[in-house]
Amino acid sequence: MKTRRVFSTPDLVTARAAMQAAREAGIHDDDISLVARSDIEVGHIPNKRKEADSDFVPAAMRGALFGGLAGLLAGAITVLVFPSVGMSWAGTGLVALAGALVGMFASSLVGSSLPDPVRQKFDGEIKAGRILVLVDGAAELLPAVEVAVTRTGASSLPFDAPTALIR
Template sequence: MSTRRIYSAPDLARAEQAVAAAREVGLDDDCLSLVARSDIEVGAVPDEMKQADTDMLPAAARGAGLGAAAGAVAGLAAMTFPPLGLTLAGALLGGGAAGALVGSWASALAGASIQEPERRKYEAEIEAGRVLVVVDADDDRQAHLRAPFDQLGLVQLEVDGHATPQA
């Protein structure tokens, strides 16, 4: 079973060395990501290593469903006005389609603005110029990383954001 552990590296060079050590124990780039201050990420962190967890796609799907339902109801309400000349099918389809478009667009915009959890949780670490190394791996591989990460000066962070010594 894969667990997520987050380590704080004092600088980008040591974070990159930590990634190299993780690759040596058999982890691929899908299991690793780096989170840093925007000026560090833009200039030095490769795109495939950046973490990009947002709620955009799930939010768009929820918005499309809810928007379609609301649009269909609005279409039915619009059908009660005879001058519009809407049929039942036209009101349901047109209103549903318009509602789905608006709902998915608005929800995707809102979902994209939500930061990934590590960035929110460890904002002080990131703003201080440290680089987070996020490792998703089983406990055996995590144990193999302990010694090289200690040598590099990485500190494992707890869920509440306080540093803890590695066992």
């Protein structure tokens, strides 16, 4: 499993140097992204480097999981406690599917309006015009990556989260 680390750089030159240092320390190019103020991102950062701006996908996945579990529970209770209703176990499966779909829809709507966790936590850095370098890597690589990236002038920020929970 990969873990995300966040580094703050004062400008695009330092951000590029930090990215190169991360690559040289063993991080795959696809596991490096940038976050900056919108005027900086639009003019200077390629689309493939931009980090997602919302919590849409993670929220949709959580909504599907919890909605499906709620539907499964409601269906099972109906079958076991209220047999006179006449619902079958197949009906329970359909209720669980409906719960997953409704949960996914509702959560994705809310999630699309929320900025991703990095933007939430480091809003002040972003508003100040600093460029954040996000690195996703295996735990055994990250100490060497941190040393290499901070040598470029980047500052390590307090963020350490499994990448699977962010995306």
